[in-house]
Amino acid sequence: MDDLRRIDLNLLLTLHALLAEQHVTRAARRLHKSQPAISHALAQLREIFKDPLLTRRGAAMALTPRAQDLQRPLEAALNQLTSLLREGAFDPHQAIRHFRVAMSDYAAHLVLPTLVKRLRDQAPGIDIAVCQASREAMLAQLGDGEIDMALGVFPDTPSNIWVETLFQEHxxxxxxxxxxxxxxxxxxxxxxxxxxxxxxxxxxxxxxxxxxxxxxxxxxxxxxxxxxxxxxxxxxxxxxxxxxxxxxxxxxxxxxxxxxxxTPPFKLPRFPFQQAWHIRRDSDPAHHWFRSTVMDCSRTSPQSGEKQAVSR
The missing domain is CATH 3.40.190.10 (Periplasmic binding protein-like II)
Structure with a gap:
């Protein structure tokens, strides 16, 4: 408990944004704070953890090994706090949200008809905008915050992108x-x-x-x-x-x-069709509801999906 008294919860939220965005300006924009305020908070965090946390690598910033070790336990702790504070707070019937989703017309053909009907019935205030991109572009857009979710096949993803299998395909x-x-x-x-x-x-x-x-x-x-x-x-x-x-x-x-x-005359393995999102979205109750709804709408036969963090 003594260690907890040394740190403000807001600093942990700032640390979470910095680790997710790996960029001071984007973290400031996400938290609706000024860039100098985030820079000051980063200096405090570096002192608390006795580690630079973010270091310059060329034109970009990169997480130190210590920061990478902090990412998962911090995410889990904040998720638990969010669940404690927001239990029962999200009501899809009353929610007003806009989700940006990248998918091919294959995914649109399978998921969209059922998903749109579900949204109109259960969450009429939730709108979706669909775009199409390559697998690599989808992952980049998730990282940059340009989209909220991507549907596709993602065999290799960075550690800050989480994937969940919707169904197995062949x-x-x-x-x-x-x-x-x-x-x-x-x-x-x-x-x-x-x-x-x-x-x-x-x-x-x-x-x-x-x-x-x-x-x-x-x-x-x-x-x-x-x-x-x-x-x-x-x-x-x-x-x-x-x-x-x-x-x-x-x-x-x-x-x-x-x-x-x-059947093709040579062996082709089955593969998982997945939904992917950035870890910064994981603790958002609306996003969690939307992911669960996409999962339900994608199932043409009962198959369980398992959330997993996949690293290179």
């Missing part, structure tokens, strides 16, 4: 059924000999399919790259193109008529 291939053998199956050699469609925000983007092929010393010819999931199946009709995508992408009406789906 890949399937699809093509015009008239271009396939009667049984709708292709050998690996036949599959590789055909031209392919890749859905990506940019042509040089890394993807799980080509990474899996490269691990086996294999390569496919990509004849078309496009950023729109919704258009990816439409271009297959009357062509020899093959599209390999997450299984929930396909419209059952489309692939029940002109198109046929089949």
């Amino acid at each position: 890949f399937i291939s699809v093509a015009d059924k008239r271009s396939l053998p009667l049984r709708g199956k292709l050998s690996l050699a036949q599959w590789l000999a055909r031209p392919h469609v890749l859905v990506a925000t940019r042509p040089d983007a890394d993807n799980e399919i080509d990474s899996a092929l490269a691990a086996q010393g294999l390569h496919r010819h990509i004849a078309l790259v496009l950023p729109h999931w919704s258009a990816s199946t439409k271009v297959l009709t009357d062509t020899d193109l093959i599209l390999t995508v997450a299984s929930r992408t396909l419209d059952p009406v489309l692939h029940g008529q002109e198109l046929m789906q089949f």
